[in-house]
């Protein structure tokens with residue numbers, strides 16, 4: 001007893017001595033870690049330019065100031081024993097608490113239980129598991145208000161934003177561009193939230209009737225739908241131009257809810273644990289997950305869950321014809337596509353030219369070396385490609401659990417039919433991508449969970465092509481296209497959008 005007390009005193013004395021002798025910089029670093037507690041979760045930039053940020057500091061930001069992405073300094077350990085029998089909201093609290101430990105526990109618990117309810121997600125379970133046959137399951141992530149998995153994280157983000165803005169006495173004007181899914185998930189998460197307005201640009205006549213009606217029918221005073229006479233790229237260019245005006249951006253507190261936001265990744269980690277507990281009886285068992293992928297946000301959350309100690313055997317990444325990521329995992333070459341090279345497919349939410357979260361994964365492959373990462377991304381910007389084949393980085397890939405495959409339109413149509421005929425279950429085109437690829441990697445004795453990322457009702461045309469009939473609408477959406485709409489038509493130029501924001505702030 002006595003000797004351990006002594007050694008503790010000795011240790012703290014020696015630390016103080018070290019600080020006295022150190023230069024002011026080291027002292028400041030030491031004080032900063034003391035103030036935040038030694039065990040607090042801190043965030044760094046993949047490119048080395050930001051250190052010791054806390055969760056609530058990075059929550060409202062997009063990119064780090066050096067252009068990198070924020071990642072936790074280290075992955076926390078999962079407590080599988082303690083978490084196995086928790087309900088979804090309670091599990092979400094336990095996991096998010098590890099990443100957002102600068103929010104007091106009782107307050108974070110209140111936010112998670114507001115986000116994950118039967119009212120919002122339709123069932124007490126929040127995320128039901130559907131067993132197709134023994135060892136093959138769908139994890140139903142698309143029961144939120146916009147019928148796609150983005151609601152899982154976005155609903156939590158809405159509560160986190162409102163909470164942090166209120167604490168700081170700040171407001172936020174979210175400016176975004178959408179071709180469908182992301183914009184509506186953001187609007188449904190932010191509607192009615194205090195201190196937040198959403199200005200969402202969408203291209204005239206380019207969304208499905210369902211997607212358009214879903215957004216434009218919102219009547220909330222803090223949601224502004226701006227229909228742009230142009231295409232999606234015009235909308236995105238306007239957002240970039242407005243954000244490039246630093247004075248305007250600061251004065252009107254312009255923010256974003258893009259898919260590189262760390263809080264979105266963190267909230268997505270939860271359902272990997274949830275799915276694992278539903279299909280296993282002991283924490284020694286392994287499972288594999290299949291994930292229809294675009295920006296690498298969803299599957300990156302699965303990778304983090306694995307790093308935290310969740311026994312995931314394989315992370316099966318599925319792409320459509322836009323196979324940037326499948327190409328990387330097969331060959332080690334990561335080649336971003338030009339916008340004219342991106343194909344418009346029947347799983348449009350996976351039509352990407354580059355995978356914005358991928359930098360986080362490559363950062364880990366480099367052994368978390370920001371200098372090396374920076375060099376790779378400089379090359380990527382310059383040449384549009386990085387080739388990791390034959391490098392130490394690429395040899396680390398198998399140990400991270402990733403395998404990959406891709407699908408074509410014909411594969412998806414056939415898979416929708418096969419899943420319906422064999423299991424009586426209707427899946428959408430994105431989920432069909434995942435099912436098609438996951439069946440190629442099935443192993444005896446390892447349960448396989450395919451993430452269901454959208455409901456078939458959103459993609460009626462492909463269902464008609466596959467089965468010759470209309471998908472059923474979930475309850476509450478029958479009259480969607482007949483509801484009154486609220487939107488403004490706006491010319492495709494940044495000045496008009498700025499004037500609109502000024503007039504509505």
Ligand SMILES: *Cc1c(COP(=O)(O)O)cnc(C)c1O
Pocket residue numbers: 148149150181259292293294295296297298299349350430453454
């Ligand atoms: C966004 C989306 C995806 C792709 O998810 P990422 O996190 O971008 O990889 C897949 N399916 C649906 C339905 C989506 O909306």
